[in-house]
Amino acid sequence: MKRIVVTGAAGQIGTEMVVALRERYGRDSVLATDIRIPEGETGGPFALADVTIGDSLDAAVARHRADTIFHLAAILSAVGEQRPQKTYEVNIGGLFNVLEVARARECAVFTPSSIAAFGPGTPIDLTPQDTIQRPNTMYGVSKVAGELLCDYYHHRFGVDTRGVRYPGLVSWLTQPGGGTTDYAVEIYHDAVESGRYECFLAAGTQLDMMYMPDAIRAAIELMEADPSRLEHRNAFNITAMQVTPASLADSIRQHLPGFEISYAVDPIRQAIADSWPRHIDDSAAQNEWGWAPAFDAASMTADMLANLQTGSP
Numbered sequence: 001m002k003r004i005v006v007t008g009a010a011g012q013i014g015t016e017m018v019v020a021l022r023e024r025y026g027r028d029s030v031l032a033t034d035i036r037i038p039e040g041e042t043g044g045p046f047a048l049a050d051v052t053i054g055d056s057l058d059a060a061v062a063r064h065r066a067d068t069i070f071h072l073a074a075i076l077s078a079v080g081e082q083r084p085q086k087t088y089e090v091n092i093g094g095l096f097n098v099l100e101v102a103r104a105r106e107c108a109v110f111t112p113s114s115i116a117a118f119g120p121g122t123p124i125d126l127t128p129q130d131t132i133q134r135p136n137t138m139y140g141v142s143k144v145a146g147e148l149l150c151d152y153y154h155h156r157f158g159v160d161t162r163g164v165r166y167p168g169l170v171s172w173l174t175q176p177g178g179g180t181t182d183y184a185v186e187i188y189h190d191a192v193e194s195g196r197y198e199c200f201l202a203a204g205t206q207l208d209m210m211y212m213p214d215a216i217r218a219a220i221e222l223m224e225a226d227p228s229r230l231e232h233r234n235a236f237n238i239t240a241m242q243v244t245p246a247s248l249a250d251s252i253r254q255h256l257p258g259f260e261i262s263y264a265v266d267p268i269r270q271a272i273a274d275s276w277p278r279h280i281d282d283s284a285a286q287n288e289w290g291w292a293p294a295f296d297a298a299s300m301t302a303d304m305l306a307n308l309q310t311g312s313p
Contacts, residue, residue: 001108001223003029005066007098008073010034013112013215016173017070019043020216022151031064033057034064034073050057051094058101068223070096078269079178080139091142093151099153099161108160110151110223111139113235115167115208117143117178119179120275127277129284131238136275140159147235154233162222162233165281169215170300172307180272182208188301191252191259192308200266203246206237206278211295211303225289236285240293241300242278251301 008014009032021030022044032038033049049060050265050300051073061069073094080087095111102109117136118127133144143165150161168181178184183199210218218238227233243251249261285291296305 001043001068002026004062004068004070005033005061006070006072007033007057007094009046010038011074012034012169012171012176013073013212014072014175015069015274016171016212016294017072017219017297020220021070023219027268030269031066033060035046051097052089054097054100057097058104058265060087061107062194063102066107068110069098070110070219071114071263074112074142075139076179077114077137077272078180078182080142081137081268081272084138084183085144087138092145093144096163099149099159102159102161103153103157108223109150109153110219111146111161111163111234112219113143113147113163113165114139115165115276115280116140117270118146118167118275118277119234122277126280127237127280128247129281137272140275141161147251148166148308150234153172156246160227162225162230164236164238164285166215166282167210167239169210169212170304171212172304173212180269180276181207181209183241187248187252187261188308191222191256192305195256195258196260197249198262199245200212200264201245201273202265202270203261203263203287204244205270205273206242206244207273207276208278208280209240209243209297210238210240210293211300215238217294218285221280221291222289224306226266229288231288232284236288236291237280238285238291239280239282240295241297243297248299248301251261252305253297253303254300277289
């Protein structure tokens with residue numbers, strides 16, 4: 001990777017991905033793109049580009065002379081159920097445009113999938129890398145379609161496509177973007193600001209989670225991996241920890257003993273969470289490109305609270 005374009009650069013993942021890529025490859029080597037201008041200083045080149053308009057993206061990639069695209073523009077799970085038509089347009093149509101640009105411009109592509117690509121018929125514990133995928137949300141459907149599209153463009157056209165299935169992601173720096181696991185970010189903000197949190201998932205809802213520094217590092221390490229080792233190439237299961245709202249609350253109380261949590265379950269988001277695995281098996285990522293997380297729940301909580309209390313890394 002020498003010249004990189006990032007789509008969805010103003011989003012939850014994109015905001016931190018751009019910073020990490022610029023630190024690694026150089027400020028001017030990474031072009032951030034989005035449909036809106038990010039707040040504050042971008043720290044490097046930026047262009048308005050809409051992935052649902054192929055010519056818009058192609059122009060940005062051509063001007064930057066890119067060899068790699070980190071495609072992060074997407075509509076997430078909870079918002080996706082409110083706007084399924086728009087989710088299809090952005091998540092499937094947008095990816096198709098990215099892959100077409102990559103084919104024409106000979107670019108490698110990183111595209112994140114999600115544990116939402118699984119469904120009620122998937123084994124919920126130690127969910128295999130290769131298993132049944134029958135999601136019952138538009139977001140999940142779009143992710144399965146995206147995995148297949150990336151595989152197709154690799155096998156049919158030789159595009160260097162790679163990706164991971166992210167679990168819930170937790171970040172202190174950026175606000176959540178409408179996902180079912182947003183509680184795992186909100187709980188820390190409310191713990192610092194008010195000492196209490198009302199959770200929209202039930203206390204014992206167990207899901208895989210990952211701290212954002214690990215999520216960013218996983219993407220970069222996969223794109224730098226020796227392609228001859230990648231048997232799966234797209235949509236690797238990755239995880240770092242398994243948590244529930246109650247266990248995160250207990251972790252926070254280790255630092256803020258007076259923290260209180262209550263529950264007002266949102267049936268839509270609870271149904272989505274209940275359709276996802278409790279614990280995925282990421283041994284394929286470990287074996288094929290050396291994946292290993294650096295943060296567990298305890299170290300994530302300590303770092304989240306320290307950053308939110310000081311407002312700086």
